[in-house]
Every structure is written in C-alpha cells, then in structure tokens.
Amino acid sequence: MNKSILENKKSRVLLHCTHCGDSTMSPIRSDKQIFCCHGCQTVFHALKEKNLLQYYKLRERAGINTGIKPTDINQDDFSYMSQSKFQAEYLKLNENGLSIKYYLEGIHCVACVWLLEKVPHFITEVNSARVDLSKSTLEITITPEADLEYITSEISKIGYRPHPIKSNEEVEYYKLKEDRLKLIQIGVAGACSANIMLYSISIYAGAGEIFSNVFGWVSFILTLPIIFFSALPFYKSSLSSIKKKTINIDIPISLAIILASITGFYNLVMGINHFYFDSIATLVFLLLTSRYLVHKSLQNGLDSTGLKSLFEQSGILRFNKELDYFESIHSEHLQVGDMLKIRQGQSFPNDGEVIEGEGHVNNSLISGESTPIKVTINDQVFAGAQNISEDLIVRVTHSFNESTLGKIISTVESTNNSKTYLHSLTDKLSKWFVSVVFALSLFCFFYFLNTLGIDIAIKRTLSLIIISCPCALGLASPLALARAMSLARRSGIIIKSERSIEELANSKSIYFDKTGTLTKGNFTVSWVDSNLDLDKYKEIIYSLEKKSSHPIAKALREWSRNSENLKLTNYKECPGSGVSATIAGNHYFLGKARNCSDLKENTIVEFNENDQLLATFFLSDELRPEAFSLIQSLKESDKNIFILSGDQRVNVEFIGEKLSLLTSNCFGDQTPESKAQIIAKDHNTLMVGDGANDAIAMKEANVSISVRGAMGISLRASDIYLTNSPMESLKELFILANKTYKAIKINLALSISYNVFGITLAFLGYISPLVAAVLMPISSATVIIATLINLKGRES
Numbered sequence: 001m002n003k004s005i006l007e008n009k010k011s012r013v014l015l016h017c018t019h020c021g022d023s024t025m026s027p028i029r030s031d032k033q034i035f036c037c038h039g040c041q042t043v044f045h046a047l048k049e050k051n052l053l054q055y056y057k058l059r060e061r062a063g064i065n066t067g068i069k070p071t072d073i074n075q076d077d078f079s080y081m082s083q084s085k086f087q088a089e090y091l092k093l094n095e096n097g098l099s100i101k102y103y104l105e106g107i108h109c110v111a112c113v114w115l116l117e118k119v120p121h122f123i124t125e126v127n128s129a130r131v132d133l134s135k136s137t138l139e140i141t142i143t144p145e146a147d148l149e150y151i152t153s154e155i156s157k158i159g160y161r162p163h164p165i166k167s168n169e170e171v172e173y174y175k176l177k178e179d180r181l182k183l184i185q186i187g188v189a190g191a192c193s194a195n196i197m198l199y200s201i202s203i204y205a206g207a208g209e210i211f212s213n214v215f216g217w218v219s220f221i222l223t224l225p226i227i228f229f230s231a232l233p234f235y236k237s238s239l240s241s242i243k244k245k246t247i248n249i250d251i252p253i254s255l256a257i258i259l260a261s262i263t264g265f266y267n268l269v270m271g272i273n274h275f276y277f278d279s280i281a282t283l284v285f286l287l288l289t290s291r292y293l294v295h296k297s298l299q300n301g302l303d304s305t306g307l308k309s310l311f312e313q314s315g316i317l318r319f320n321k322e323l324d325y326f327e328s329i330h331s332e333h334l335q336v337g338d339m340l341k342i343r344q345g346q347s348f349p350n351d352g353e354v355i356e357g358e359g360h361v362n363n364s365l366i367s368g369e370s371t372p373i374k375v376t377i378n379d380q381v382f383a384g385a386q387n388i389s390e391d392l393i394v395r396v397t398h399s400f401n402e403s404t405l406g407k408i409i410s411t412v413e414s415t416n417n418s419k420t421y422l423h424s425l426t427d428k429l430s431k432w433f434v435s436v437v438f439a440l441s442l443f444c445f446f447y448f449l450n451t452l453g454i455d456i457a458i459k460r461t462l463s464l465i466i467i468s469c470p471c472a473l474g475l476a477s478p479l480a481l482a483r484a485m486s487l488a489r490r491s492g493i494i495i496k497s498e499r500s501i502e503e504l505a506n507s508k509s510i511y512f513d514k515t516g517t518l519t520k521g522n523f524t525v526s527w528v529d530s531n532l533d534l535d536k537y538k539e540i541i542y543s544l545e546k547k548s549s550h551p552i553a554k555a556l557r558e559w560s561r562n563s564e565n566l567k568l569t570n571y572k573e574c575p576g577s578g579v580s581a582t583i584a585g586n587h588y589f590l591g592k593a594r595n596c597s598d599l600k601e602n603t604i605v606e607f608n609e610n611d612q613l614l615a616t617f618f619l620s621d622e623l624r625p626e627a628f629s630l631i632q633s634l635k636e637s638d639k640n641i642f643i644l645s646g647d648q649r650v651n652v653e654f655i656g657e658k659l660s661l662l663t664s665n666c667f668g669d670q671t672p673e674s675k676a677q678i679i680a681k682d683h684n685t686l687m688v689g690d691g692a693n694d695a696i697a698m699k700e701a702n703v704s705i706s707v708r709g710a711m712g713i714s715l716r717a718s719d720i721y722l723t724n725s726p727m728e729s730l731k732e733l734f735i736l737a738n739k740t741y742k743a744i745k746i747n748l749a750l751s752i753s754y755n756v757f758g759i760t761l762a763f764l765g766y767i768s769p770l771v772a773a774v775l776m777p778i779s780s781a782t783v784i785i786a787t788l789i790n791l792k793g794r795e796s
Contacts, residue, residue, distance in 0.1 A: 018044055078156070081148040081164070090164050091148075097127060100148070101139045102155070102162040116160065123154055137165070179292075182233075186288045189230035192222045193281030200278035216268045219277040223261070231257055231284050252441040253287065256465045263458055274455055276462070279769035283466050316349055317341040331400070338396045342387045351403040352394040354379050359389025433755070437468045444763055459769060463762040466772040468755050476747035480787050484740040487791065492723035493733055500719040503703035504733065505741035509682045510634060511675075511697070513689030514645035514655055516551055517707050517726065519621040523555035526602060530615035537614065539564035541607065544579050544590045547571070552605060553579070555619055556590070577646070577671070578605070586610055592648065592669075603647055623658055626727035631659045633731060637738075641665060644675045644689075644697065672696040687718075688730065705730070736791075743790035747783045754779045 015027045017036035028035040031048075035041040080086055091098050104116070116138055119129040125146035130139050138160075142151065155162050199215040234257065237250040257280055264276040317326035319339040326341050331349035334340070339355070342348055348361075360372035363385045372388055375381060381394060383403040400406045444464050448457035481498040488495050495501065512518050528534065534541075538560040545553035546565060571581040578591010586609055593604040593616060602618040631641055642665045645652045649668030656666035667678060675697035679685050687694060687701035698704035704718040707726035722729040758775065761767045767775070 078149045078152045081152055086164075087148065090166060097141050098144060098146070099139055099141045101137055101165050102152075103165050104136055104138050104155070104160040104162055116155075119155065123151055125151060138162070182288070182292055185230040185233070186285065186292060189226050189281065189285035189288055192226050192230075193278070193285045196222050196278050196281045200275075213268075213271065216275050216277075219275060220265060220268055223264075223277040223280055226281050226284050227257065227261055230288060233288070234284075252438050252465050253283075256441075256462050257284065260458060260462055263454065276458065276769070279462055279466075283462070283769070286466075316346075317343070334396055334400075336396050336399060340394050340396065342392045342394055344387055344390060347386045348381050348383055348394065350383050350396045350400050351398040351405075352381050352396045354381060354392055355395050356393035357391060359387065359392055362386040362388050433468075437465065437759075440468075440759065440763070441465055456765070460762060460765055462769040463767050463772040464759055466769055467758040467762050467767060467775055476751050476783055477744050479783060480740050480743040480747060480791070483743075483787055483791050484736055487736060488733070491729065491732055493729055494721040494723065496719050500703045501737050501740050503684075503719075504686065504737035506684055507639070507686040507703065508684040509640045509642065510686045510688065511642045511644050511679055511701070513687075513694050514643055514647055514652055515621065515690075517689050518627045518643065518655060518659070519623050521551040521621065523551050523603065523619045523621050525555055525559040526618045526620045528615055528617055532614055534615055537607070538562045539566060540583055540588060541590060543568060543583065544581055544588060548573055548579055551621075552603065552619060556605070556617065559617075574671075592646070603651055623655060624727050626725070626731075628659055630727050630731050631661070634734065635660075637734070642678075643667065644670055644678065644687075646670055646672075676700045705733075739791055743787050746786055746790060750782055750786055751779060754782060 015034050017027075018033040028041050030041055031045070033041075033044060035044065090100055092100070113131045116131050117129050119140065120126045125143050126140050127143060128141045131137070132139075138155070140151070142148070152162050152164075196219045199219050202211065202215055231254075234250045234254045238254040242251070260276040260280050264274075264280070267274050267276075316329055316331050316334065317340060318329045318334065319325075319341070320327045334350055340349070340352065354375050354377055356377065358374070358376035360374050361381055363373050363382060375392070380397075381392075383398075383400060383405040398406075441461055441464055445457050445461040448460055481501060484501055485495060485498060515521055515523075539562045542557055542560040542562040542564060543566040545556045545560075566583050568581040568583060570587075571579070573579045574591070578589060580587065580589045580591070582588075589606075589608040589611075591605060593606040602620055605617040605619065606613055607615045607617065634641055641659075641661055643652055643656055643661065644667050647668055649666075652668035653663050653666045656663065667675075670678070672694070673696060675694065676699070679687060679697055679700040685701040685703075687698045687704040688707060689698065689704075690706065694704075698706075698718050703720070705720040705722065706718040707722050707730070720733070722733075758767070758772070758779075762772060
C-alpha cells in the first residue's frame with residue numbers, strides 16, 4: 001500500500017498545469033485538463049468560455065517563456081483597495097468612466113498584451129483594458145459599482161503582479177526596481193570575467209605548469225558566481241521552454257554553458273590547459289549586457305512620452321515669493337498655484353487663470369480656431385495656446401498631465417501600437433532562426449565529436465552559439481521605427497502608431513482635401529451680388545454660421561462684423577452643403593450655390609430666405625505656395641494624386657489644373673459619405689485633410705493625416721497630426737517614411753548576412769569562442785550604425 005502511494009506521488013510530479021506549465025503534486029482536474037491551482041483553472045475556463053484560447057498559441061509563438069505561474073492568492077493582500085481614501089487617490093474620472101493604472105511585473109511579449117486586453121471578457125466589472133508595453137502598465141476602466149480588490153486579485157492570479165500607480169514617476173520606480181537584479185547579474189559577470197581574462201591571457205602567453213594550474217583554479221572559482229547567479233535567467237527560460245515543449249535560443253546557450261563548465265572542470269582536474277572559463281564568463285556577460293540594452297532600446301523606442309517634450313519650455317518666468325521677483329525655470333518643474341509671467345510670443349506651459357493683464361491668445365491647437373481670443377482677468381487659458389499680445393500674469397490651475405493638452409497626449413500615448421508587417425516578419429524570422437541555430441548546434445557538436453574529438457566539438461559549437469545571437473535580427477525593425485518616431489516628434493509630427501509609417505511608405509493613392517489643405521483656408525469675401533441692403537441680414541448670417549468650424553463660415557462671420565446671436569430653431573449643418581435654420585418664423589439657407597459652372601476661381605455661396613435667393617457671395621482662397629512642389633515630388637515617386645472636396649466641381653478642377661493634375665482625379669461636390677466611398681474602392685490609400693470635417697473619409701483610408709483643426713478632435717479621427725507648416729511637414733514625413741522602410745530592409749539583410757557568414761566561419765573553425773564573443777555585439781552595432789546612416793539628416 002505504501003509503495004503504491006509513493007509511486008502515485010512520483011507520477012503526480014510529472015503532471016504539468018495546462019495554463020502556467022508548472023509541475024504540481026496536487027493537480028486539479030477539470031474538463032480533461034490539469035491545473036496547479038484554482039486561479040489557473042478559473043483563467044483557463046474564462047478564456048475558453050470567451051473563445052480566447054488563442055492566447056496559448058500566441059504565447060508559444062512568441063518564444064519567450066519565463067514562467068507564467070499565477071501569483072499566490074495569499075501573497076498579496078489587496079483589501080486596502082476597498083478603502084475610500086485609496087480610491088480617492090488612485091481612481092480617476094474621465095469621459096469613459098472610472099479608471100485606474102497599474103504597473104505589472106511579468107509583461108514580456110505580445111501574448112501578455114493580448115491576454116491583458118481581454119480582461120473585460122472575463123471580469124464583467126471592467127469595461128476596457130489597455131496595455132502600454134513600453135512602460136509595462138495596464139490601465140483599466142471600471143463600472144461605478146466595481147470591486148477593485150477583486151479585480152486586482154484576478155489580475156494577480158493570471159501571473160502579473162500589479163502595483164497601483166498615480167504617476168509616471170512611480171512607473172520609473174518599479175522599472176528601476178525590476179532592473180536592479182539584471183544590473184547586479186551583469187555587474188557580477190563583468191567583474192568576474194575581467195579578472196578571469198587576466199589569468200587566461202597569462203595562461204595563453206605560456207605561463208608555467210604550476211602557474212597555469214593555480215590560475216586555472218582561481219578562474220574556476222571566479223566562474224562559479226557567473227554559472228550559479230548571473231546565468232540564472234538562461235536556465236529559467238530554458239526550463240520553462242522545455243516544459244512548454246517549445247524551443248528558444250536560451251536552450252543551446254544553457255547547454256553550452258553547462259557543457260563548457262563540466263569540460264573545463266574536467267580538464268582542470270586532469271591538468272589540461274583548455275579550461276573554457278574565459279569563454280563562459282565573456283559569453284554570459286556580453287549576452288546579459290546586449291539583452292539588457294536591447295530591452296531598454298525597445299522600451300525607449302515604443303515609448304511615446306516624447307510627445308510631451310514638444311510643448312516643454314525653458315525660460316518660463318515663475319514668481320519667487322521669497323526673493324520677490326520672477327525667476328527663469330523649466331516648465332517641467334512648475335506646480336499648481338505657481339504664478340507665471342507669459343511674455344508675448346510664448347506658449348502657456350499649463351492650464352491657468354489670468355490674474356493680471358489682458359490681451360489675445362491663439363488657441364488653435366486646442367479649439368482649431370485660429371482667430372485670436374481676447375482674455376482678461378479671471379479668464380482661463382490652456383496649455384499650448386500662444387500669447388500674441390502683451391505680457392500676462394497667470395496662475396497655474398492644472399499640472400501639464402491634467403491639462404486639456406496633457407490629456408490629449410495621454411490618449412495618444414495609450415493608443416495600442418499594432419505591429420507593422422516588417423516588424424511581425426522579423427519576429428517570425430527570429431523564431432525560425434532560433435530553431436535553425438539549435439539544430440545546427442546539435443549537428444555541429446556531434447559531428448565534430450565523432451570526427452575531431454570533444455575539444456574541437458565544444459569550441460566550434462560554443463563559437464557557433466555565441467556568434468549567432470539573434471539580437472541584431474530582433475533589432476532590425478523596432479530600432480528603425482523608434483528612430484523615425486523620435487525624428488518625427490522633433491519635427492512637430494505626432495504619429496499615433498508606428499504602423500502608420502509603413503502604410504505611408506506603401507501608399508499609392510493620395511487623396512487631398514482642398515480647403516485648408518492644398519489652399520490656405522483663409523477665405524475672404526471678394527464681392528457680393530445682391531439687389532438688397534444686406535445690413536439687416538448680417539446678424540442672421542452671423543447667427544447661422546456661429547456654430548460652424550468651416551473656413552467659409554469663419555469668412556462670412558468676419559464679413560458680417562456682427563456679434564448678435566439670434567435664437568435658432570431647426571438648425572442643421574450639412575457638411576459639403578451648408579447650414580439652415582428657422583429664425584423668427586422664416587427659413588434660411590446659407591450654403592453651396594446651385595449654378596456656378598462659369599466661375600472657376602471663386603467659391604460661391606448663396607443666401608436664401610424661404611427658398612428665395614437674397615444674395616450670392618463670391619469667396620476667394622489662395623493656393624499654398626509649397627503645394628505645387630509637394631504634388632510634383634509625390635508624382636515623381638509614382639503616387640496617384642486626387643483632390644476630394646465639397647466645393648464646386650469647377651473650382652476643384654481649377655485648383656487641380658494649377659497643380660497639373662488630371663481632371664478625372666479632381667472630385668468636387670462631394671459629401672463626407674461620397675468621399676469615403678471613393679476611398680473605399682481604392683487600395684493603399686492616404687487621406688490628407690481636416691481631422692474634424694474629413695473624419696468619415698479618413699476612417700476608410702489605410703492611413704490618414706490631419707493638417708489643421710483642434711488637436712484632440714483631429715487625433716481621434718486621423719493617424720498623424722501636423723503641428724507645423726503642413727506642406728513642408730508632409731514632404732518631410734514622406735521622405736522619413738520611405739527612408740525608414742528602406743532602413744528596415746537593409747537592417748534585415750545585414751543581420752541575416754552577418755549571421756550566415758558568422759555561423760559558416762564558426763562551423764569551419766575559423767573563429768574561436770573568444771573571438772565570437774567579441775564579434776557578437778558587432779552585429780547589433782552594425783544595425784544601429786546602418787539605421788543612423790540611413791536616417792541621417794532627417795533631424796535637420
């Protein structure tokens with residue numbers, strides 16, 4: 001009886017959890033599956049119920065296996081999250097409801113992102129979940145009656161230890177805490193390998209037998225901390241991968257370290273001067289260092305906090321109460337309650353309230369309206385707005401992150417960056433590459449073991465494994481995209497997703513809105529055709545156009561020189577057509593003229609009362625001076641150029657003629673819906689226009705660019721927003737996208753060629769393990785240098 005119990009226990013050790021892969025002596029059996037705990041069981045069934053079992057396939061494809069063991073339920077007590085004081089500090093109210101942000105330990109691949117963003121599927125109290133892989137953060141939106149303790153506990157159970165955070169400073173704190181162990185392991189490996197190399201050089205230089213033996217034992221002792229501490233990440237990853245029945249690059253690396261260590265120790269005992277301790281130490285140190293640097297570069301590349309730097313300023317004058325004068329300070333150090341002096345031409349660094357002075361501000365970045373707004377004492381001003389009058393004294397009312405502009409940037413930063421095709425391709429190549437290297441390593445070892453002996457077999461296998469590290473292949477795409485995103489931000493180009501860069505490079509058909517995109521959008525009323533005295537109608541015209549954001553509406557408001565706001569009923573604005581409303585019992589229409597076939601240079605608007613024509617307005621708009629050169633450069637790049645506009649067809653064709661475009665490519669009299677239909681029929685499309693007025697068309701395009709309008713509205717509608725001169729920024733953006741796409745292809749070619757050449761030399765015995773360890777980082781350095789060269793000059 002006791003024997004059968006013992007055998008049963010032994011057999012139970014071999015059982016592995018379906019969800020996390022860990023072995024268990026007390027399995028929970030459910031639905032023909034085995035689980036180590038109720039947490040794994042709950043998650044598996046939740047995923048199955050919601051048809052989300054693809055998570056396991058994604059995790060396997062990622063090739064990153066670091067143990068997915070759920071957090072022990074008793075390990076962390078989240079009861080404090082039910083306290084009102086905690087919720088008052090950490091819960092935020094936004095337009096989508098209540099939200100909270102966590103820093104999560106253990107996020108490492110696309111499968112983690114996929115699973116965490118499916119949290120609302122198995123926790124009903126969570127409305128949405130968004131992961132920022134660059135910061136290892138999860139932001140969730142919850143229902144008002146949600147149990148925060150339960151939600152946090154469930155997140156912990158699926159293997160990601162959560163830390164509630166309030167600011168980016170806390171994110172950095174947990175990042176540093178998580179990096180601490182990695183840096184200690186690198187430091188230990190570096191210190192030991194440096195000392196081992198000193199003794200190894202003496203041995204290779206011909207030290208006597210006694211000294212060689214002593215130096216060998218000292219090297220062995222110095223290797224022990226590397227083998228049993230610094231190399232732990234390779235062993236853990238290998239064991240986890242084996243349990244999941246997958247292959248990753250850490251398996252051959254771990255085998256090489258173990259095999260070289262055993263052989264080196266055997267040779268040391270037998271008095272043979274081939275110890276391999278220097279190769280082991282250098283291998284571990286360089287691999288840990290390169291992986292850490294790659295990890296940090298990927299984090300920085302994915303990080304979009306650089307958007308905030310577009311609006312940071314130095315030289316902000318803050319009042320120092322102790323010294324009784326205004327001192328110069330960087331905007332990053334401002335606090336709520338600070339009193340600032342904003343000089344003419346400066347932008348407001350934070351939302352604030354005017355406490356002294358009066359003047360005008362340009363608030364176009366927030367509102368989309370370029371007409372200066374008058375502000376006086378107690379009026380609110382917004383971050384990003386520009387003071388265009390005399391100095392204003394302002395009290396800071398919100399930090400930048402809590403300002404209107406800061407919230408817009410936060411929305412852009414939290415946008416889920418989908419991978420580009422080439423980025424996904426490099427991931428697939430990396431996984432394929434690992435399998436090939438593993439197979440070649442085994443073949444190399446056993447082939448040379450049978451032909452040239454164990455010493456040659458170890459040397460060549462170790463050299464092959466070292467030189468074939470796939471770091472360069474993994475860096476090929478994200479490094480170029482990170483560089484491109486950084487350069488774009490510095491040029492005032494806000495890109496929501498790196499996918500947009502590749503879509504931009506691949507675009508074939510480019511659709512331009514006319515008004516405000518190809519033209520300046522500054523309409524003026526050239527003349528009016530009417531037999532009536534229109535003075536009594538000016539307040540009606542002003543009231544009709546007051547709510548509209550269209551440039552024509554702005555021109556008509558300025559022409560009316562009126563500020564009366566009459567009561568409107570049945571008000572309706574039809575994009576591409578005009579506005580209509582009932583005022584004092586009469587129905588008015590102000591919009592596109594029906595008959596205008598004989599006029600090309602003017603945009604014509606008619607004003608009707610009860611379907612009777614009262615007046616016809618002729619408005620003019622200038623073509624942007626840089627538009628012609630932009631269109632010509634795009635045509636030279638084999639792009640098909642189209643104009644889509646709600647303006648009259650003859651006027652659109654006239655603009656097209658000035659830009660040397662085919663008449664068939666100029667579409668006038670278009671509604672937002674018809675614009676979208678035209679784009680939907682095409683492929684590889686780009687829409688350039690007004691984020692607000694062209695939102696429907698932009699959604700149909702593969703990639704879209706807003707050149708004007710309110711930043712918040714435009715970024716909700718489009719993929720890219722230009723904060724500076726649109727024509728120059730567009731030309732810069734196309735050059736950047738094409739060079740980035742080219743850089744990725746060159747990086748892939750370089751990394752693949754380097755590895756094929758290096759593996760061949762290692763297999764033939766032309767490279768020793770030490771030389772391979774020196775050459776290994778060169779592949780990554782080559783990719784970095786190639787990226788900088790290919791994107792050279794874009795900063796200027």
